[in-house]
Amino acid sequence: MNKLCMTCATALLLAAGGAFADDASTVRTHVLEVKQRLAHLERIDVTAEKPVSSDAEQLDEELLAILDDVALIENQPAAAESR
Amino acid sequence: MGRGHAVRAPALILVLSLLAPSTGEAAYRFGDGVYLGSASLLPDWAETLQRARDQHPILDACVADAERCEGYLRGIPVLLQRARPLSRERQLQLINRYINKRRYRGDRTLEITSALSEETVRLPSRWSTLLEFLRRGGDCEDYATSKYQLLRALGIPAHDLRVVVVFDRASRDHHAVLAVRQDDDGAAWLLDSDDRIYRGQPFGYRFIYALNETSIWDHEVDGDTVFPVTQPQEQPEDSS
Numbered sequence: 307m308n309k310l311c312m313t314c315a316t317a318l319l320l321a322a323g324g325a326f327a328d329d330a331s332t333v334r335t336h337v338l339e340v341k342q343r344l345a346h347l348e349r350i351d352v353t354a355e356k357p358v359s360s361d362a363e364q365l366d367e368e369l370l371a372i373l374d375d376v377a378l379i380e381n382q383p384a385a386a387e388s389r
Numbered sequence: 390m391g392r393g394h395a396v397r398a399p400a401l402i403l404v405l406s407l408l409a410p411s412t413g414e415a416a417y418r419f420g421d422g423v424y425l426g427s428a429s430l431l432p433d434w435a436e437t438l439q440r441a442r443d444q445h446p447i448l449d450a451c452v453a454d455a456e457r458c459e460g461y462l463r464g465i466p467v468l469l470q471r472a473r474p475l476s477r478e479r480q481l482q483l484i485n486r487y488i489n490k491r492r493y494r495g496d497r498t499l500e501i502t503s504a505l506s507e508e509t510v511r512l513p514s515r516w517s518t519l520l521e522f523l524r525r526g527g528d529c530e531d532y533a534t535s536k537y538q539l540l541r542a543l544g545i546p547a548h549d550l551r552v553v554v555v556f557d558r559a560s561r562d563h564h565a566v567l568a569v570r571q572d573d574d575g576a577a578w579l580l581d582s583d584d585r586i587y588r589g590q591p592f593g594y595r596f597i598y599a600l601n602e603t604s605i606w607d608h609e610v611d612g613d614t615v616f617p618v619t620q621p622q623e624q625p626e627d628s629s
Contacts, residue, residue, distance in 0.1 A: 340425055340430070341430075343425065343607060347431070347554075347598050347607075348432075350563050351563060352528070352554055352564065353562070354529050354557060354560060354562040354563060354564035354565075356529070356581065356582050357583060358489070358584050359583040359585045361585055362583065362585045363482075363585075363586065365483075369482055369483050369486070372472070372483060373483070373490070375467060375471070376467050376468045376471075376487065377464070379463050380461075380463050380464040382463075
């Protein structure tokens, strides 16, 4: 009886091991595909320079005023720097 | 998936990539991309995100007290303060135009020649953080990432923002724009470095991939058959 139990247990372990091995190889395949794709994406050189489009919408006066105020501050010497 | 399928999968990727151009005239939608994985899978992007996190205290200190701003950051507290009460559409218009006024600098592509093969390899330029871009300028993906960071500072959540890398059919060049989700159906506006904001109309871009601070999406391949990876459920987040 004990021998029969041991044999069954061994057979179960082998079957389970085989199942896990198959799953592992499948997962590895997917990871490799994603890695290849990511490596390709990372090699893409993204450097286009685009001039301002004549189709760009006009900003209203409030937004233009904000941009002007910000530019004014950025172009002023800082208080700390001017001391 | 059987072994035969596994062997055929790379070929399938290639075929799908070649077929992909037909999808380019559609407007960008957040639901269209195939989830590829965590943002950490692109090392250069992950490093940029980490630098942005490291630089966050500098930006926070500047916004809290303008006297503590370094010269190149002096305008940011005023910009954010004046932008906060605006509607989202006007915030997008303002931030798009503010960043587009900055200096284009496309000199960070490296060409490395192998001593053995004499083959020259052109390495793509490095992503910049908002602070790095404001300090020294940058190229198109840096415009997009800087808009991303400013809109995050204005409270737009990460799951509503993506930097999208595209192929511009007109210039035959790769380009980057910022996509901002407009509704629950995934409709998006694209903020371009030429001052335009695309509100769903076709514009000659073929979408290649997109990323934000959490994830990467592929727009060229059919992920249902090639990449059986499940995207994690997006969690509500602190939008600050």
